[in-house]
Amino acid sequence: MSALEIGLAALAAALALALVRQLRELGKLRRWARQPRLGDPPEAPGGWGEAFNALHRHRRTSLRRRRQLAQLIVRSRRAAQALPYGVTILDGAMRLDWCNAAAQIHLGIDPERDRGAPIANFLRQPEFAAYLASRDFAQALRLRAGELTLALQFVAFEEDAWLLLSRDVTGEERIETVRRDFVANVSHELKTPLTVLSGFLETIGDLKLDAQRVRDYVGLMRPQAERMKRLIEDLLALSALEHSPPPREERVRVAPLLERLRTEAVQLSAGKHRISLEALGEHDLAGAESEIASAFTNLVSNAVSYTPAGGEIRIRWRSGAEGGEFSVEDTGIGIQPEHIARLTERFYRVDRGRSRETGGTGLGLAIVKHVLGRHQAVLDVRSTPGKGSCFCVRFPPSRLLAAAQKVPG
Numbered sequence: 001m002s003a004l005e006i007g008l009a010a011l012a013a014a015l016a017l018a019l020v021r022q023l024r025e026l027g028k029l030r031r032w033a034r035q036p037r038l039g040d041p042p043e044a045p046g047g048w049g050e051a052f053n054a055l056h057r058h059r060r061t062s063l064r065r066r067r068q069l070a071q072l073i074v075r076s077r078r079a080a081q082a083l084p085y086g087v088t089i090l091d092g093a094m095r096l097d098w099c100n101a102a103a104q105i106h107l108g109i110d111p112e113r114d115r116g117a118p119i120a121n122f123l124r125q126p127e128f129a130a131y132l133a134s135r136d137f138a139q140a141l142r143l144r145a146g147e148l149t150l151a152l153q154f155v156a157f158e159e160d161a162w163l164l165l166s167r168d169v170t171g172e173e174r175i176e177t178v179r180r181d182f183v184a185n186v187s188h189e190l191k192t193p194l195t196v197l198s199g200f201l202e203t204i205g206d207l208k209l210d211a212q213r214v215r216d217y218v219g220l221m222r223p224q225a226e227r228m229k230r231l232i233e234d235l236l237a238l239s240a241l242e243h244s245p246p247p248r249e250e251r252v253r254v255a256p257l258l259e260r261l262r263t264e265a266v267q268l269s270a271g272k273h274r275i276s277l278e279a280l281g282e283h284d285l286a287g288a289e290s291e292i293a294s295a296f297t298n299l300v301s302n303a304v305s306y307t308p309a310g311g312e313i314r315i316r317w318r319s320g321a322e323g324g325e326f327s328v329e330d331t332g333i334g335i336q337p338e339h340i341a342r343l344t345e346r347f348y349r350v351d352r353g354r355s356r357e358t359g360g361t362g363l364g365l366a367i368v369k370h371v372l373g374r375h376q377a378v379l380d381v382r383s384t385p386g387k388g389s390c391f392c393v394r395f396p397p398s399r400l401l402a403a404a405q406k407v408p409g
Contacts, residue, residue, distance in 0.1 A: 086150075086166030094119050094132065094162065106150055106166040119164060128152070142169065149173045178346075185347035189231055189361070193224035227361075234363040237294070238346070241370040247288035251401055254284050254324075257293060258317055265300050265313060272309040281319030283400040287375045295371040298364045299328045299391045307332035307388070324395040334385035343381060344369035375399060 086103030090096060095118055099111050107122045114122075120132060123145065131141045131152070140153040149170045155163040200217045203209075209217070262277045269275060285292060303313045311331040318325045335343070339350045347362035372379055376396050383389035 084167075086164075088119070088164040088166070090119055090162040090164060092160035092162075097161075102168075103164070103166055106145065106148065106168065108146075123152075140167075142173075182346055185362070186231075186235070189347065190228060193228050196224045197221050231361045231363070234361045234367065238363055238367055238370065241291070241367065241374065247291055247374050249286050250289060252285040252287055252289040252292050254279075254317060254319075254403065257289075257296065258315065260293075261296055261300050261315060264297065265304055265315065268301060268304045269313075273304060273307055274312040275315070276312070277315045279317040281317065281324070282403040283319035283324060284403050285324060285375075285395060286399050286401050291371045291374065295368045295393070296326060298368050299393070302364065302391070303328045303330040303332065303389075306330070311388075319400055321397065323397045324400050325392060326395075327390055327392040329388065329390040331388040334387055335381070335383040335389055336385055337383075340381050340383060344379070 081100045083100065084102060086100065086106040088096065088099040088103045088107065088109070095116050096109065096111070096114050098115075099107070099109050103109060104111065109122055120129060123143065125143055125145075127141065128143055131137075132154075137154040140151045143150050143152055147170070148168055151167040151169045153165050155165060157163050200221050204214060204217055258277055258279055262275060265273075265275045300313070300315060307313060307330040313331075314327075314329045316325075316327045316329070335350055339348075342348045343350075344365045346366045349362050368379060372393060376399065378394050380392045380394065381389065382392070
C-alpha cells in the first residue's frame with residue numbers, strides 16, 4: 001500500500017472518528033432537548049462544550065426570568081385579591097378568565113367552575129345587556145344584584161382582554177337615600193308653619209284689623225314659630241351629636257336625675273296620668289349629663305304624650321354587675337310591630353297627625369339613638385298595640401360608678 005493510500009485511509013479514519021464524535025454529541029443534545037423538563041445541558045469538550053455552556057447560561061437566564069414573571073403574577077393576583085373592589089379578567093369575547101374574591105361575592109362566580117363562561121351569564125339584567133352591547137364604557141353602570149347595588153365598569157387593558165371592575169355601593173346608595181329623605185322631610189316640616197305665618201302676616205298687612213284681631217292672629221302664629229324653633233334646635237342638637245368628640249367622662253348623678261324626670265313628667269301630665277318611680281341599685285353613670293338627661297327626658301315626655309288620660313307611666317332604674325337599665329313603661333296606644341325597627345330614623349312617625357298635635361319634630365328618638373351610641377348603650381323597644389310600650393335603655397358595666405347619693409326607691 002502506498003503512502004498516499006495510507007494517508008487517505010488515516011484521514012478517512014479521523015474523519016469517521018470525528019463524525020462519530022459529532023453524532024454522539026448531537027445525540028446528547030437531542031436527548032436533552034426531548035426531556036419533559038429540561039435539566040442542565042450535557043458536558044462536552046471543545047466547541048460542543050462551548051455550545052452546551054452557552055445553552056446552560058441561556059437556560060439559567062430563562063429560568064430566572066420565568067421565576068421573576070411567576071412571582072410578579074403571584075404578587076399581582078395577591079394585590080388584586082386584597083383590593084376591596086371586584087376585579088374580573090375577561091378575554092376579547094367577554095368570557096371569564098380570572099376574578100378576585102370580591103368579584104366572586106359581587107357576581108356569584110366560581111373562578112374554577114365558570115372559567116370560559118360569558119360574563120353575561122352572571123348578570124342577566126337587561127340594563128347590563130344593553131351596557132355590554134353599547135361598548136360605551138366611559139361611565140360606570142349602577143346595577144342591583146341581589147341585595148347589593150354594584151357600580152360596574154369595563155376597562156380595556158390588552159388588545160384582546162378586558163377588566164370588569166365592580167364596587168359595592170349599597171351603603172353609599174342608602175346614605176344618599178337618607179340624605180334625600182332628610183332634605184325632603186325638613187322642607188316639608190318647615191313649609192307648613194311658614195305657610196301659616198306667611199298667610200297671617202299678609203292678612204295683617206293687607207287688612208285694617210282691630211287690636212284684638214291682631215292679638216288673636218299673633219296668638220295663632222306663635223305656636224308655628226315655636227314649632228320651627230324646636231325643629232331647628234333638634235336639628236342643631238343632632239348635628240352636634242354626630243360631629244362632636246366622644247362625651248366627657250363626668251359623673252351623672254342618677255338619684256337627682258330620676259327625681260327631676262318624675263317632677264317633669266308630673267308637670268307635663270297635669271294630673272291626667274298615674275306616674276311612679278322605682279329604682280334599685282347603688283350606681284351613678286359615667287358620661288355627659290346633658291346628653292343622658294336629654295335622652296331620658298325624651299323617652300319620658302313621649303310616654304306622657306302618647307298615653308291617654310287615666311293611663312299609667314312607670315319610670316324604672318336598675319343597676320348591678322350586668323350594667324345599668326333605665327326604662328319607661330306606659331299604658332298608651334302602643335306601636336305596630338312593623339314600625340318599631342324604624343322609630344329612631346329621622347322624621348319617622350307612626351302617626352304624623354298625632355305627632356304634630358303633641359308638638360313632636362320627629363327627631364327625638366333619632367337624638368336618643370345618637371346619645372346612647374356615644375355612651376355604648378342600646379335601646380330596646382317592646383310594644384303591644386292598644387296596651388302600651390316599654391322603652392328600655394341598657395348601659396354596660398363600664399359606664400357604672402358607685403353612687404354618690406342614695407337612689408330613691
